[in-house]
Amino acid sequence: MPNVSLSALPPVAALLQTAALPELSQPIIGGVAIAYFVIVAVIGTWASRRTRSAADFFVAGKGIGLFTLAMASMAATLSGFAFIGGPGLVYTVGLGAVFIVLPAALTNSMGAWVMAKRLRLLAEVREMMTIPDAIAARYDSRLAQGLSAVAIIIAVVGYMATNILALGLVIDAIFSPGLVAAIWIGTIIVLAYSVSGGILAGIYNDVFQGSLMAFASGAVFWYALEAGGGFSGISRTILATDPALLSPWGKLTPLAALSFYFVFGLGSLGQPHVIHKFFMLRDARRLKWFPLLMTTALFVSLLLFIGVGLAMKSLVLSGATPALRIPDDATPSFLLLFTPVPLAAIVFASVAAAIMSTVNSFMSIGAAAFTHDLPVAFGTRLGDELTWGRIWTVVIALVSAVVAQASGTLVAFLGIFGWGLFASTLVPALAVGLNWSGATRAGAVSSIATGLVVTLALETMAYLQLFSFPSGVTASAIALMSSMLVFFVVSWWTRDTALSTLAPDVRAVMEA
Amino acid sequence: MSQALSVRDLALRALIAGVVGIALAYASAFFPPALSRFGPWLMAIVMPMTMFAMMILGAVRAGRGIGPVAVPFALVFLLVAGGFVLALALPAESVSTPLWFGLPRRAAVILFGVGLLPLFVLPVVYALTFDLLTLTDDDLARVRASRLPETTSIGAREGGV
Numbered sequence: 001m002p003n004v005s006l007s008a009l010p011p012v013a014a015l016l017q018t019a020a021l022p023e024l025s026q027p028i029i030g031g032v033a034i035a036y037f038v039i040v041a042v043i044g045t046w047a048s049r050r051t052r053s054a055a056d057f058f059v060a061g062k063g064i065g066l067f068t069l070a071m072a073s074m075a076a077t078l079s080g081f082a083f084i085g086g087p088g089l090v091y092t093v094g095l096g097a098v099f100i101v102l103p104a105a106l107t108n109s110m111g112a113w114v115m116a117k118r119l120r121l122l123a124e125v126r127e128m129m130t131i132p133d134a135i136a137a138r139y140d141s142r143l144a145q146g147l148s149a150v151a152i153i154i155a156v157v158g159y160m161a162t163n164i165l166a167l168g169l170v171i172d173a174i175f176s177p178g179l180v181a182a183i184w185i186g187t188i189i190v191l192a193y194s195v196s197g198g199i200l201a202g203i204y205n206d207v208f209q210g211s212l213m214a215f216a217s218g219a220v221f222w223y224a225l226e227a228g229g230g231f232s233g234i235s236r237t238i239l240a241t242d243p244a245l246l247s248p249w250g251k252l253t254p255l256a257a258l259s260f261y262f263v264f265g266l267g268s269l270g271q272p273h274v275i276h277k278f279f280m281l282r283d284a285r286r287l288k289w290f291p292l293l294m295t296t297a298l299f300v301s302l303l304l305f306i307g308v309g310l311a312m313k314s315l316v317l318s319g320a321t322p323a324l325r326i327p328d329d330a331t332p333s334f335l336l337l338f339t340p341v342p343l344a345a346i347v348f349a350s351v352a353a354a355i356m357s358t359v360n361s362f363m364s365i366g367a368a369a370f371t372h373d374l375p376v377a378f379g380t381r382l383g384d385e386l387t388w389g390r391i392w393t394v395v396i397a398l399v400s401a402v403v404a405q406a407s408g409t410l411v412a413f414l415g416i417f418g419w420g421l422f423a424s425t426l427v428p429a430l431a432v433g434l435n436w437s438g439a440t441r442a443g444a445v446s447s448i449a450t451g452l453v454v455t456l457a458l459e460t461m462a463y464l465q466l467f468s469f470p471s472g473v474t475a476s477a478i479a480l481m482s483s484m485l486v487f488f489v490v491s492w493w494t495r496d497t498a499l500s501t502l503a504p505d506v507r508a509v510m511e512a
Numbered sequence: 513m514s515q516a517l518s519v520r521d522l523a524l525r526a527l528i529a530g531v532v533g534i535a536l537a538y539a540s541a542f543f544p545p546a547l548s549r550f551g552p553w554l555m556a557i558v559m560p561m562t563m564f565a566m567m568i569l570g571a572v573r574a575g576r577g578i579g580p581v582a583v584p585f586a587l588v589f590l591l592v593a594g595g596f597v598l599a600l601a602l603p604a605e606s607v608s609t610p611l612w613f614g615l616p617r618r619a620a621v622i623l624f625g626v627g628l629l630p631l632f633v634l635p636v637v638y639a640l641t642f643d644l645l646t647l648t649d650d651d652l653a654r655v656r657a658s659r660l661p662e663t664t665s666i667g668a669r670e671g672g673v
Contacts, residue, residue, distance in 0.1 A: 095622065095623070098623065098627070102623075102626060103563075104627075104631075105592075105626065105627050105628065105629075105634075106563060106567075106588075106592070106630055106634065109567070109630075109634035109635050109637075109638050110566060110567050110570070110634075112638055113570035113571045113638065114566055114567065114569065114570035117646060117647055118570075121647075121655050124652070124655050124656055124659070125656070125658060125660075231611075231613065231614025231615055232611055232614040234614075235611055235614055235615055235616060235619075236607070236611075239607045239609075239616065240607045243604070243607065243616075246605075246616050246619050247604060247605075247616075247618065247619070248599035248619050248621070249599075253552075254555075254556075254599075254600060255537070255538075255541060255555060258537075258552060258555045258556060258559060259538075261559060262534060262559050262562075265559070265563055266562065266566070269566070284647060285649070285652065287646075288638075288639050288642040288643070288646075288647075289639055291634065291635035291639070292635035292636065292638070295631055295634075299631055306623075431566065432527070432566070432569070435569045435570050436520075436524060436569065438524075469541075470542060470548075471541070472538075472541055472551075473538050473542075477534075477538060481531060481534055481535050481538070484531045485535065488528050503660070504658055504660065505655075505660050507658075508654060508655050508657075508658035509655055509658075512647065512654065
């Protein structure tokens with residue numbers, strides 16, 4: 001992390017891994033990592049043989065089952081932050097960091113009620129490939145589609161750069177090839193299966209990767225409780241030395257902790273790499289069990305986030321282990337000191353899995369924005385979307401890998417606004433718009449533009465240190481609120497036009 | 513029909529009020545401490561209100577309201593908003609404070625009340641009410657029947673801007 005106080009940081013800035021991990025070059029860890037990469041390659045090769053069209057490449061041929069959807073959504077939701085940065089943040093600020101994952105109790109069910117059915121039904125009446133497709137269909141607007149595609153492209157490159165850097169750090173820690181080489185090795189591995197098999201390869205790798213993440217997290221949580229003496233032992237140790245860590249807000253202010261909950265709760269409705277997977281479900285009626293499966297998988301996968309951060313702090317405070325070099329060492333140090341080496345090896349493979357599943361999803365939506373959304377927004381379509389999709393996947397990956405080699409602060413800056421940009425540009429127009437027939441095209445276009453401008457302007461000014469917000473106030477939150485308010489005000493202002501842009505088939509979807 | 517409309521309208525108004533409330537909560541941070549201390553309290557109530565208003569907006573059905581999910585929604589809302597308010601209201605713990613399920617009282621309220629209990633409620637409610645409230649075979653057939661032959665199939669229709 002950059003050397004700035006946490007209270008001054010926007011939430012997402014705290015989620016970026018830019019510091020090196022401790023060296024992990026043990027034979028078992030290296031062996032498990034190689035085995036993991038081989039399995040990923042085998043799945044990718046299998047999937048690539050089934051990728052014959054742009055629909056296969058971008059939406060997995062709309063033929064996946066419920067379990068696949070749930071595991072893939074979970075794997076795409078969690079990046080390496082859940083395993084490295086998250087526990088480090090809990091170690092540093094205590095329970096305040098938990099407010100990042102706390103909304104998971106609501107978000108999957110909220111997403112199912114608000115988004116899943118509508119998006120999946122849209123795919124029954126229109127040829128949905130991307131989230132901007134859904135926005136275009138809802139408002140009969142190519143401008144809204146183009147603007148949302150631009151927002152997605154900007155966010156994707158920044159997000160991918162941070163994730164590729166994190167993947168490079170993991171590979172460097174295990175195999176020690178040097179960070180630059182590690183970044184390129186990681187990029188080439190993800191690129192190989194993403195280019196050949198597209199989202200189809202990504203989805204089935206996500207199932208493997210998500211299962212690995214859930215298993216590793218559950219097992220490590222058990223070891224964390226055992227090492228710390230259970231929740232009671234951990235609490236007593238921390239309360240005796242640094243009780244603020246176990247206040248409900250940790251070392252954050254109440255407003256800062258609640259702000260995490262707001263941005264990561266409501267913002268979850270606008271994450272295109274997750275919600276576009278609803279298009280892929282073979283049978284809309286199978287959504288019935290989606291929240292239960294997804295919530296269970298996510299819950300188990302997040303146990304490590306909470307358990308390791310608290311246990312490691314307790315172990316350091318009690319003198320059982322030396323103080324950490326940096327907070328991001330919490331998970332690696334705990335694994336090397338308190339878990340069997342094979343489990344540690346699986347967790348490190350899981351970190352790579354978490355990052356790779358997220359990167360693949362970003363590659364897919366980024367390539368789709370270039371290949372499909374922008375041309376459609378300009379009133380045309382590319383002749384061979386499958387080939388162009390592959391070309392743009394390569395271009396985005398290469399650009400992101402180059403950006404990932406820039407200074408850590410710049411990479412962190414680029415990654416900061418990803419979540420906020422997605423949320424502020426997509427939540428009002430899509431999440432509200434698909435459930436409110438009074439929303440208008442002007443309202444949608446204005447809110448997307450507002451989210452885009454406010455996020456970029458505020459984050460850039462903050463990066464250039466032209467101003468700083470009071471503790472708890474973040475650019476992401478302000479952008480999300482601004483775009484919501486603009487959406488409502490402009491829709492009300494132009495309410496006479498609401499029904500004229502609502503096609504009968506889309507209306508049927510919204511009334512279903 | 514009018515009942516469904518009123519539930520939808522109510523949810524929409526609650527959503528707008530919630531967003532305005534969140535804006536005010538953030539705005540309070542720019543004021544002196546005497547005013548800014550109310551920000552978290554306001555946030556603790558309007559933020560769950562916003563999220564549940566959004567859920568109701570998604571769940572409400574024309575002619576059917578939100579029926580069987582109304583009570584679980586209300587209970588979980590109270591659990592989440594009440595948890596935040598309790599965490600703000602209860603005094604800080606000391607080392608000798610009794611633990612609740614291994615955690616200090618306020619931390620337990622947040623982790624178990626806000627973070628854990630809703631996990632067991634909402635996904636189950638969604639599954640149990642799916643056939644009645646969310647998507648029936650008839651709904652699906654109606655949507656499929658609405659597919660327009662002239663639709664260009666991608667994004668905006670001809671003439672869309």
